[in-house]
Amino acid sequence: MDTQKKLDEFQKRIDNGETIEPKDWMPERYRKQLIRMMSQHAHSEIVGMLPEGNWITRAPSLKRKLVLLAKVQDEAGHGLYLYSGTETLGVKRKDLVEDYIYGNAKYSSIFNYPTLSYADICVIGWLVDGAAIVNQTMLAKSSYGPMLEQISEFAGKKAFIKSKGMRCWQKWRMEHLNKRKWPRML
Numbered sequence: 460m461d462t463q464k465k466l467d468e469f470q471k472r473i474d475n476g477e478t479i480e481p482k483d484w485m486p487e488r489y490r491k492q493l494i495r496m497m498s499q500h501a502h503s504e505i506v507g508m509l510p511e512g513n514w515i516t517r518a519p520s521l522k523r524k525l526v527l528l529a530k531v532q533d534e535a536g537h538g539l540y541l542y543s544g545t546e547t548l549g550v551k552r553k554d555l556v557e558d559y560i561y562g563n564a565k566y567s568s569i570f571n572y573p574t575l576s577y578a579d580i581c582v583i584g585w586l587v588d589g590a591a592i593v594n595q596t597m598l599a600k601s602s603y604g605p606m607l608e609q610i611s612e613f614a615g616k617k618a619f620i621k622s623k624g625m626r627c628w629q630k631w632r633m634e635h636l637n638k639r640k641w642p643r644m645l
Contacts, residue, residue, distance in 0.1 A: 478604045481547035493603055494548050500598075501541035502559045502566035508534040510574045510583050519577055530584070544605040 465484055472479065479485055508531045515531070518524040542552045558564035569587055574580050599610045 473602050477602070478607065479602050480604045490548050493606065494545055494550050496598070497541055497545040497548075497606060498550075498555045498558070499565050500594075501538045501545060501555065502564055503570070504534050504538035504541060505559075506566045506570045507587065508538075509570055510572075510580055513574060514577060514580050517577070523577070527580070540609055544609050547605050 466486060469479075469484065469486060469489075479489075511527045511530050511534075515524055515527045518527055542555060545555060546552055555564065559566065567587065567590075569583060569590075572579075572583065574583060595610050598606060601607055601610070
């Protein structure tokens with residue numbers, strides 16, 4: 460079968476809403492875009508552990524330490540799960556991680572902001588998870604099977620975490636509004 464015919468059949472499958480699986484034929488450009496999107500998402504999940512991880516030992520209560528530990532563990536799991544999904548496209552996890560380490564790959568840059576107060580963690584978590592929900596809503600329309608499975612796995616967790624972050628933010632706001640102690644993010 461010639462390349463143009465394969466491309467036409469592939470596009471027809473996409474247009475019909477079919478799911479593309481790892482062993483299915485796909486154009487190289489489609490595969491590379493999936494690798495780029497999935498690895499960027501994986502890197503962002505891993506880097507997303509850093510602000511919360513930095514505050515585990517300094518959280519104001521044991522309950523908040525446990526929440527941060529759970530969030531860090533959840534982000535690590537998402538990152539590893541996404542790396543596994545990306546590996547279905549024939550790329551090695553080692554190469555993805557090296558691309559990130561040497562600056563050849565991208566991730567969400569909000570994690571570069573300093574978290575100088577515990578309130579900064581609440582704000583960053585709330586904003587980032589809100590953005591992730593929007594992003595994952597779009598990715599949930601993907602045609603690639605492993606990505607669809609992963610995104611549906613994350614969506615409920617992110618919504619739950621976002622609601623927790625909102626409660627944290629509201630509590631902080633009520634406690635500190637009159638003191639004018641604003642998070643450095645605002």
